[in-house]
Amino acid sequence: MVAGPVPRPLPNALLLGLIPVASWFVIRPLIDPVPQVPAIYSSIGFSLFAFLITIYLVPALGPTFVKANLKGRDLLKVYSDPIPESQGLVVACVYILSLILFIPFAFTRSFTQLANAKPSPEGITVLEFPHHQLAVYLSSIISLLIASFLGFLDDVFDIRWRHKLPIPIIASIPLLMVYFAEHGNTNIVVPIPFRGLFGTLVNLGPLYYLYMIMLSTFSTNSINILAGINGSEASQALIIALSVIVNDLLYLPWAVWFRIPVHLLGSKADIEFGGLWGAGMSKGSQVLVERHLFSLYFMLPLVAVLTAFLYHNWYPARVFPGDTLCYLAGMAFAVVGIQAHFSKTLLLFFMPQIFNFVLSVPQLFGLVPCPRHRVPRFDPETNLLHPSKAQFLKPPSKLSTLVLRIFSILGLVDLTTHPNNGSILETSNLTLFNVFLVRFGPMKEERLNQLLMCTQVAGSVVAFVVRYGLAGLVYDGDRR
C-alpha cells in the first residue's frame, strides 16, 4: 500500500515576516499623510492576516475534520488515505471574519479624523463610505454567511442535486431585501442598436431581482460543476477574483496615469488607468470609484484565503474544499457583480464556466446518461488521466445522437459507435476536463489543472478585450 502525502511544509520564517507588513498596512490609514483611499491599505493588511491564518489553520484542523467524518478518498490517486473534506469551511470563516473586522476602517469617520483636520489630498478621495453603503456591505456579509453555512450543511447532510438548487437563491435573499429597502437602481442601460426600440434606460423592476437571483445561482453552481480534480475549484475562483481586481484597479485614483489606445480595436474610448482627478475609467465619478472599492474590499481577502487554501489543495491535495468553498466563492462574485454593478463584465470572466455549463446541459437534463461522477478516469499504471465515459444502456434518441455528432465534429467528445449500425454506444463525459483530455490526449492531474488555469487566464484576457475594446461598439460611456 502506498502512503498518502504528508502535510505540505510551511516556511515559518518567511510567513511570520509577513506579520509586521500586515500590521503596517492595517494601521496605515492612521498615519500621516493620509493616503487617497486609506481603507484600501487596511483591506490589504487584513488580507495578509487572513492569508497567514488560513495557511496555518487548514493543515492544523485537518485531523479534526477527519475525526468528525468530514473526509474523502482521492479518487485519482493510488493511495486511499482519508483526506480532510469541506475545508472550505475554514476558508469561509477566516474570510468572513476578516470582512467583519474591517467594518470600522471603511465606515467610521473617527478613523479618518486625522485626514479631515488637514487639507484634503488632491483628486478623488474616499475617506469614508457613504452611510447607506454599510447596510449594503452587511447584507453582503449575511449572504456570504448563508452561502457558506448552507454549503457546509450540504457537505454534512449530502443534500441531493435538486435540493441544492435553492441554496444560492436563499443566500441571495438578504441582498435582495436590502437592495429593495434601499430603493436600489433597477434600470439597465440599453445597447445602442436597440435604443430606437427601448430608449437609453429600461427599468426592469421585479425582473431585475430575478436577474440578481439568477446571477448568484449561476456563479455558485458553475464553479461547483467544473470541479473534481485537485486544486480546480480554488484555482478557478482565484483567477476570476484576480481578474475582478485588475478591472477594479482601472477605476481607482492613482498618482500614475496611462492610457491603452484600444480605440485602434474599434472602441470609442481608450482604457485609462489611474489619475488622481479622473481615476482612470471612473472619469471623475466618485460613485464609480466607490463601487469598485467596494468590490476590492471583498476580492482582496478572497484572493488571500484562496491562495492559502490552494497551497494545501494543490496536486497532490492534502485537503479538499467541499461544496462550502464553491458556494462561498460563487456568492462573493455575485455580491460584487450585483452591488458594484458590473455583472456583465463579471460574466465575461466566467467564460470557461459558461462553456462547461453549456457543454454539460445534455447530461444535466437527461439527454445523455449522467453517471454519479464525471471526473476523468485515472490509470494507476501510468499515473495519467483519461476521458471518462458515459454509456448508453438503451440506444440514444435522435436528438441526443445529433447533439453528440455535432460535439464530435467540433472535437469535444470521443464517441464509441456500434461497428455494424453506427449507433452511439458511449461518449466521453461532457465536461471541460474531458474535452481537454480528448483534444490533447491523456495527461497528469496537475497538468490538467494547469491547463484549466491557462484557459481561465486566456478567458480573462479575451474578456478585457471584449469589455474595453468591443463594448464601445454597442455601449457609449453612459454607465450606471
Place this chain on the structure above:
Amino acid sequence: MVAGPVPRPLPNALLLGLIPVASWFVIRPLIDPVPQVPAIYSSIGFSLFAFLITIYLVPALGPTFVKANLKGRDLLKVYSDPIPESQGLVVACVYILSLILFIPFAFTRSFTQLANAKPSPEGITVLEFPHHQLAVYLSSIISLLIASFLGFLDDVFDIRWRHKLPIPIIASIPLLMVYFAEHGNTNIVVPIPFRGLFGTLVNLGPLYYLYMIMLSTFSTNSINILAGINGSEASQALIIALSVIVNDLLYLPWAVWFRIPVHLLGSKADIEFGGLWGAGMSKGSQVLVERHLFSLYFMLPLVAVLTAFLYHNWYPARVFPGDTLCYLAGMAFAVVGIQAHFSKTLLLFFMPQIFNFVLSVPQLFGLVPCPRHRVPRFDPETNLLHPSKAQFLKPPSKLSTLVLRIFSILGLVDLTTHPNNGSILETSNLTLFNVFLVRFGPMKEERLNQLLMCTQVAGSVVAFVVRYGLAGLVYDGDRR
C-alpha cells in the same frame, strides 16, 4: 427492549388554519386604515409562519439528522433509540430567514406610502425605522448567524469546553463593529447614590464594549449549562423571551391605557401601559418606542420557533436541541439587550441562570470534581430522577469543604461524609436541577422541567417588581 417514542402527532386542520391568519397579519400594513405601528403586524404574521414551518420541519428532518450522525441517546430513559440531535439548527434557519424576509416591512418607505398619503394616525407612530437602524438590524442578524453556525460546528466537531468560550465573543464582533461605526452610545446612567462621585452619566468608552461581550458570553453560556433534561433549554429561553415581550409591550402606543400604582411599593413613578401619545413607559419618547419595537421584532419570531420546537422536545423528547439552540437563543437575548439598551432589565430575567452559574462556579473552576455529565441520575425502576453525585478521589481542600458545608447548611447539596473523620466523600452536583431534587426529593423528569419553568416565571415576576418597583429608589426616570 422498550421502544422509543414515535413522532408527536400534528393537528393538521388546526395548524393549516393558521395560514390565512398569518397571511392577513403579514399584509396588514398595506390595508387601510394603517395601524399605529404597521410593521408589528407583519412581524406577528412572519412569526406564525415560522411557527408552522418549524413544527413541520423538525420531525420531517429527524431521519436526515440521524443519518448524518447527528443523534444521541436519551440518558434519562429506559429505551436507547437514537434521537436526532442539534435540531436547534432547524430552529435557527427558520428564525433567521424570517428575520431577513421581514426587512422590507420594517425599513422600506414604499410599504407605508399608503399611510403617508393620508393624515397620520394620532399619537406616536412608527411607520418606518430610521435608516441607520437597518445597519444595526443587519449586524444583529450576522451575530445570530455566526452564533448558530458556530453552535452547529460545536455539535459537529464536539469542541472542548475551553475552546467553546470564545464562540459568543466572535459572534458579538459584528455587533461591536457596527456599534462602533455608528458611534453608538457608551454612556451609562449612574445610580442616584453614586451620582455625587461620578455624575449622572459615565462614559465607559472601551469598557462598554467589554461589557457587551460579557453580556453575550453570559447569556449564551448560562442557558447552555442549565441543560440536560427534556425541554429545559427551550422552555427557559421561551419564558425569558416572553418576559422580554411583556416588558416591551409596556413601551408601545396602544389605544388602551392603564396604570399600576407601584408607587405604593416605593417607586417614584407608576407603571403605565399603552396610551397613543405617551406610549406607556416610553412617556412620549419615540426613541424608546423604536428600541422596544426593535426588541419585539427579534422576540416574537423567537417565541414562535421555540414553541414549535418545544412541542417535539417536550418529555419524552423526540428531538434534542444541541448547542445550536442555546447559542441562538442566548445571542438573541444579548442582541436585544444591547441594541435596545435594557441589558440590566434583561439580566433580571436571567435570575435562575445566574443562580445556577454561581452555584456551578466551584465545579467549573475545579474546587469540586466535575464529572463529564452533571445531569440528575435516572432510576429505571421507579422512573424517577435523583441528585447525581461527584466523588472526591482525594480529600477536599479546606476551601472546598467550607464552600460545600455552607451550601449544605443552605440546603443546596446533599453531602456524604466519612463515618469516622467526617471528611466529605461525595456531594450532589452543583446545579439547579440537583438542588430541586435535594430539596423536594426524587421526581419525574417532566415534573423537574415544570419546576424549572415555574421558577423561571417566578423569577420574571420578581424581576418586574425590582425593575419597576424598587429601581425607582436608585434610578430616576432619566433612561438612555
